[in-house]
Amino acid sequence: MFRVAARSVARPAGLLVASRAAARAWSTTARRLTAEEGGGPLFAARSGTTTTSKDESKAERNAKAKPPTPSVTTTTTRTPPKATGNKAPPPSPPPAPAPEDPLAVLACVDELRRRTAAENSRQRKVEIIREYEDLRELISFVYQPHIRLGVSPRNLQSFLSSADVVQHAEGYTSPRTLIDLFRSLPGLSGHTLRYAITDYLVTNKIWCGPEAEREAAAAAAAVRDGRETPYATFVRLVGRSLNAGWGANTLTTVWPDVVGEGAPATVKKEAPVKVTRQLREEAVEEEEDNQHVEEEAAAPASTHAPINLKSFKVALGTTITAPFAELFKTPRGGGINTWYASRKLDGVRCITFVDVLVPKSTARPLRIVDMQFLSRSGNHFTSLDNLRAPLDKVASLPGLRAWLDADPLAIAQSGVGVVKRLVLDGEACVLVKHGADFEEDFHATVSQVKRKDTPIANPAYFLLDVLPWHEFAGVQAKPGLASTFMERNARLNSLVEHCGTPSVRAVEQTRVTGQEVVDDMVERAVESGWEGLVFRLDAPYKGKRSKDVFKFKNWQDAEYTVLSLDTSVQRLPVDGVYGEYEACANVWIEHKGHRVSVGSGFTPDQRLRYARDPSLIVGRQITVEYFEESPSEKRDGVMSLRFPRVKEVWEEGKRDI
Structure with missing residues (x-):
């Protein structure tokens, strides 16, 4: 999709070259935006430092203080003319939105960061964030905990430091706004993703090369109010690290209609403009043609x-063990519970x-x-x-x-x-x-x-x-x-x-009519090599972990963070040929406050990679499968794991599926 040219290659026409002149322009702007000036129009709107005449009216001050909203698209609703025998003309297209200034938006985000970081009160932080309605869509999307952008600040900066120029792919159009860029990232991967980011940063003069960025950072630091460059703010957005003492949970208080948990009003507001516009057009077409549309x-x-x-909530079960007494307890109010058993997949x-x-x-x-x-x-x-x-x-x-x-x-x-x-x-x-x-x-x-x-x-x-x-x-x-x-x-x-x-x-469901049915299902699970069984109560759905669902597993599993690893020389096959290599022998996890060694379950490739680069697994989550808890042979009163083995390594950091 894109190509990065080496530094020694001549720069042909059409390439976007990082401009030091643009960096100097930002440096000049940063020096001008002093704390007393309030940072220009976007800053003056909220910082409270804009000076006004005593004779100036409140309405005039409010008019001056009203911030621009460059990312808002204005649409026009037109009432179709009455039919006069001929079909009414189609609605005219809405006016084109005003272009967004990414540098101004990033300056606004930086101002939000600095203002909220200076407050200790959570309520005061909420009040400040509410003032930034023009940043609502961008900030809400960036802090979605389920969105994976596919790039981290560290590998982005590493890529940019090695890239000198970026060339547009034929037919590629750079996103118009910051939110458009961020929305496109989850659908990209690898170099394609990083090239797309680089193209946007260079096109909009957010990134001007390593040397120019250092000059701009020094100029911003000279202002002495914690201000950062647009690129530094962009990196913070990529890493969801504004570090101002608030995050996704605070945003649920600021904008509950965007981040609520399923209230009717929330569900209606979640629908994007694209859907409502298309359905509206279908309704107009139906009225004008007076016939069914295909x-x-x-x-x-x-x-x-x-x-x-x-996070939306799903039904999750709790662990049950033999003799399965919980299935046969008398519920409150008398009677009996009806349970259904099925294979655990x-x-x-x-x-x-x-x-x-x-x-x-x-x-x-x-x-x-x-x-x-x-x-x-x-x-x-x-x-x-x-x-x-x-x-x-x-x-x-x-x-x-x-x-x-x-x-x-x-x-x-x-x-x-x-x-x-x-x-x-x-x-x-x-x-x-x-x-x-x-x-x-x-x-x-x-x-x-x-x-x-x-x-x-x-x-x-x-x-x-x-x-x-x-x-x-x-x-x-x-x-x-x-x-x-x-x-x-x-x-x-x-x-x-x-x-x-x-x-x-x-999934086949079997009604549990007694202990014999449970014993038969357990025996079938063991003989067939199933992972286990699931028991579900015949009751309304509960979207949370509850005792309406029980899971029984021949092997248990859980997620643990790797604390460290040990290596040793092992005989392993590489490309079909055995040889002796320094390899990962085992990793150490913590179970109920005590360290446990896990050495089984790794592939030869994993053992070699983790020995060469322990950071690929140390500090990251793994899923450990084990038969049962057992008392430690070395320490009294300490519970260890019997037959632990690695089931999955989550090299991206932690389990997210």
Whole structure:
């Protein structure tokens, strides 16, 4: 997509060359923006240091203090003219938005950082952040905990220090605004991602080369008010490190309508302009033509809303061990609980949002306008696109309209109809053995599901639950609208049968009628090599960890942070040839306050890489699988792990799926 030229190569025409002159211009600006001046228009709007005449009216002062909002797009609503026998002309396009000045926006972000960092009171920080409405979209997106930009401040700076010039790829258009740039990054990777950032930084004179940046930083430091260069502020945004004593949790207080947890108003506001505009255009077309529109022929809309800053919650289970007494306890109020047992799958949890357009006219078919695959922590999976085609059949599922009509929450409204959301909860797996006696490959699943550009060829999606948006978004289903697990399971089985593909499957559920059923299921799990069992209470959905779901595993697992590693000379195969190499022998973790050594589960390649560069694993999370806790043989009263082995290494830092 881009090319970086070596320093010795002559610079041809059309290349964007880092300009020291631009850096000097910023240096001059930085010297001029003294604390007494308040930093220019963007600064004067909020810093309170702008001097005004005593005779000046309050309205005049407020007018001067009103900050510009360069990133806001203004649209014009036009009422279609009445028909006069001929079809009304199409609406005129909205006026083009004013261009954004990235340097001014970054200066504004820097000012926000400095002002909030100077306050100790959280309430005062909230009040200050509220003043920066023009930064709302940018700051909210950057602090989404589930968004992975794919670049860190350290490797970005390393890349920039080695890059001298950047060339536009043919047909490539640099993003218009900072928020456009940040929104594009999760879809890029590797050098393509870093070249795109470099192109934007150089084009907008944010980055002017290492030497020029040092000059600009020195000039900013000379102002002595903590001010930083635009590039330094950009790096802070990339790393979500404004370091001003606030983060995503504070933003939920500042802008609750953006980061709320599923209230009706929040759900409606999540819908992007793209969806409402398209649905509005479809309504106008229907009025003008006075006939049905072929919905399938229209380009698919997208309700791809950002995930809330507060993590959405999914149903999670607690561990249960033999003799499974919790399953047979008498509930409060008497009676008995009804439980269902199923195979525990060794895959990756996948939540699918299926957004369905429900037309006002019952003569029109339902249409899927968007589909999102998410991890249990809200990260987007782009590797599951091969599930879209089989799941598209959900729109024609008999009875779906009545089910969605009963859901009080909507994703978007229009003159044509309303967009409702169906939530599928399941496990995505890569199988090494297919058929009824299938077998999962956890390592292959994790490796392939995290890829951005390569879809999994034959993913298997095992559905555990299906529910409408109000039950999922509400943490616990609302009274009178809740359905029990087996009521939802009946709909799930109908959905899987309707899809009619081995890519989408239902997990078989067995009713627990007594201890014998549990013992038989445990014996079957052991003999078949299953990861374990899951027991679900026949009750309404609870989107949190609760005792409505129990998990039993022959092998337990948990995440631990690696404290250190030991190396030794080992005989290992490299390219098919055995030899002696310095390799990772084991890593050390902490379990219940005590150090535990884990040496099994590493591949030869991992052992060699971690010995050469311990930073690839030390300080990062690993998933450790173990048979059970056991008393330490060396220290009384200390619990260790029996047969621990590494199941997965999360080299990006911590588990995020």
